[in-house]
Amino acid sequence: MFWMLFLKALGVIAVIVLIGEGVFWAYHAKHPIDDGDDED
Amino acid sequence: MRTDVIIMVLIYEVLVVIGIGVLLIIRDRKKNTGDSFAVAGRSMGFGLLVPTMTLTALGNPHIVGLFEMSYGMGAVALWFAFANTVHFVILCLCTGPWLRKMKVATVGEALDNLYGKKVGLGISCAMSGVTFGVLTVECQGVGIIINALTGWDLSIAIVVGGVFGMLYVLLAGMKQVGSVNMINLVILYIGIVAATICIAMTLGGGFDSVRAYYESDVTTRFMTNVFGTPSLWFSFALANIISVAFYGPISQANTQAPMSAKNTKMIRRALWIVAPINGLFGVFSVMLGLTARSIPEYAELGATSAAITMLVDRLPNWVCALLLASCMAACLSSFAMTSLGCGTMFGYDIFKGLYKPDATDKQVTLVIRIVVVVVCVAAISIAVGISSIIGAMNWVFAWIVPVFWLFLFGLFWKRSSKVAGWTLGITWIVNCLWSLTGLPALFGTTADAVPNGYVTLVVGLVCCIIGNLIVKGQPGLWSKRAKALQRQSISNA
Numbered sequence: 001m002f003w004m005l006f007l008k009a010l011g012v013i014a015v016i017v018l019i020g021e022g023v024f025w026a027y028h029a030k031h032p033i034d035d036g037d038d039e040d
Numbered sequence: 041m042r043t044d045v046i047i048m049v050l051i052y053e054v055l056v057v058i059g060i061g062v063l064l065i066i067r068d069r070k071k072n073t074g075d076s077f078a079v080a081g082r083s084m085g086f087g088l089l090v091p092t093m094t095l096t097a098l099g100n101p102h103i104v105g106l107f108e109m110s111y112g113m114g115a116v117a118l119w120f121a122f123a124n125t126v127h128f129v130i131l132c133l134c135t136g137p138w139l140r141k142m143k144v145a146t147v148g149e150a151l152d153n154l155y156g157k158k159v160g161l162g163i164s165c166a167m168s169g170v171t172f173g174v175l176t177v178e179c180q181g182v183g184i185i186i187n188a189l190t191g192w193d194l195s196i197a198i199v200v201g202g203v204f205g206m207l208y209v210l211l212a213g214m215k216q217v218g219s220v221n222m223i224n225l226v227i228l229y230i231g232i233v234a235a236t237i238c239i240a241m242t243l244g245g246g247f248d249s250v251r252a253y254y255e256s257d258v259t260t261r262f263m264t265n266v267f268g269t270p271s272l273w274f275s276f277a278l279a280n281i282i283s284v285a286f287y288g289p290i291s292q293a294n295t296q297a298p299m300s301a302k303n304t305k306m307i308r309r310a311l312w313i314v315a316p317i318n319g320l321f322g323v324f325s326v327m328l329g330l331t332a333r334s335i336p337e338y339a340e341l342g343a344t345s346a347a348i349t350m351l352v353d354r355l356p357n358w359v360c361a362l363l364l365a366s367c368m369a370a371c372l373s374s375f376a377m378t379s380l381g382c383g384t385m386f387g388y389d390i391f392k393g394l395y396k397p398d399a400t401d402k403q404v405t406l407v408i409r410i411v412v413v414v415v416c417v418a419a420i421s422i423a424v425g426i427s428s429i430i431g432a433m434n435w436v437f438a439w440i441v442p443v444f445w446l447f448l449f450g451l452f453w454k455r456s457s458k459v460a461g462w463t464l465g466i467t468w469i470v471n472c473l474w475s476l477t478g479l480p481a482l483f484g485t486t487a488d489a490v491p492n493g494y495v496t497l498v499v500g501l502v503c504c505i506i507g508n509l510i511v512k513g514q515p516g517l518w519s520k521r522a523k524a525l526q527r528q529s530i531s532n533a
Binding site: 001002005006009010013014016017020034 | 115118121122125126129130133236240247248250251264266311312316319320322323326518
């Protein structure tokens with residue numbers, strides 16, 4: 001049962017992160033990332 | 041009481057907390073780095089950033105809170121951990137890099153830049169209250185763990201935990217928390233994995249016997265399903281995503297580590313490590329909570345005590361010591377970051393922002409240290425009386441949800457201090473009415489069925505959109521219009 005929960009959790013986390021990254025890079029494909037003067 | 045276990049844990053905490061603090065103080069005296077205490081001189085590397093971000097959002101609710109929740113509603117409790125994954129996506133890809141780029145020390149300071157002093161101060165005050173609420177919950181968690189594993193009186197356990205929390209942050213600030221977190225994250229995972237393996241070994245058929253227990257009864261079958269039942273998913277899982285995901289990425293405690301990062305790329309990269317480490321921790325807590333409920337002798341103790349008592353009874357001494365050290369480390373880390381968040385807001389937004397604009401970094405650091413002590417003492421004294429942990433956290437988070445919309449619209453669309461003031465005022469009033477009056481009944485529902493996070497999310501969004509459409513305001517700080525105006529003024533000059 002532990003591994004079933006573990007794998008399901010890993011799957012949900014992966015889907016959330018991939019959706020986040022996908023939306024982020026889809027947006028920034030049109031709008032270049034502007035990090036300003038990044039390092040102090 | 042297991043005296044040998046307590047001694048081992050205390051030695052660990054004292055060595056790590058005080059040892060690293062003293063080392064950093066000696067090193068910083070030589071370097072004299074400006075705003076080092078609150079934002080680590082904005083030089084926090086990847087190795088410190090990842091554990092600090094992970095552990096700030098991995099405290100009492102992930103351990104004691106998930107034990108309780110999984111006992112009552114089953115595996116659907118894992119959605120609290122998944123809600124934190126959504127929070128990390130927004131924090132690492134959006135709000136964290138934005139705040140780092142603005143080079144501010146507090147969220148209030150960022151909103152001050154967008155909407156002016158009054159709104160910034162109002163948000164800082166509300167956020168201080170919310171952060172203090174979280175602090176009391178974290179303090180209670182430390183106390184519950186020490187109490188369960190040592191048998192000490194809960195109030196003594198809370199005082200001992202609170203004193204360690206103060207030491208954790210007081211000695212050297214952000215760098216101290218970051219350095220200690222790196223060690224604690226490793227110990228935390230070793231502790232919870234070892235405890236889960238040991239508990240599985242004490243069960244006749246391993247965790248499959250737990251599954252068999254729940255699936256043997258129609259009324260408990262849903263408890264092994266991560267998605268639970270539709271009503272549970274709406275009233276718990278989705279509600280958690282809304283309140284955690286819209287509070288976390290804009291809360292002072294969670295944004296303080298990204299604000300201290302060396303650069304914004306590092307914050308974005310951290311997502312791939314922080315999200316799985318934080319999210320998967322919930323699997324261990326939920327599994328232990330479900331196991332405790334499936335054993336009659338622990339099930340009868342109730343949601344709060346079942347899992348912890350099972351661990352104390354069944355774990356060998358060394359695993360018990362490891363677990364106590366790691367759970368304390370996780371709760372202490374959140375406790376420390378939260379108290380540091382309160383102190384930083386007071387030091388920068390109120391002391392430096394209002395009373396002494398020309399204050400030196402040394403004076404601000406002294407004020408932060410004093411506020412950390414004051415809020416920790418207050419949190420310790422209040423912590424004894426709190427009930428449901430995750431319920432309390434969600435109510436507290438709902439207050440900050442409208443701030444997320446203000447931050448987003450203020451950066452990319454339009455900013456007006458009037459709209460910001462009205463949005464906050466209306467949303468906070470509705471939030472109180474939703475909890476304290478019969479308002480939910482007018483909509484044919486209850487406050488439990490539709491938690492406050494939904495209400496503040498919708499009311500905040502509607503107020504922001506309508507207000508910005510009606511009221512004239514300045515263009516968003518990083519909006520296309522603001523950039524065009526900037527370009528125009530440069531070409532005119």
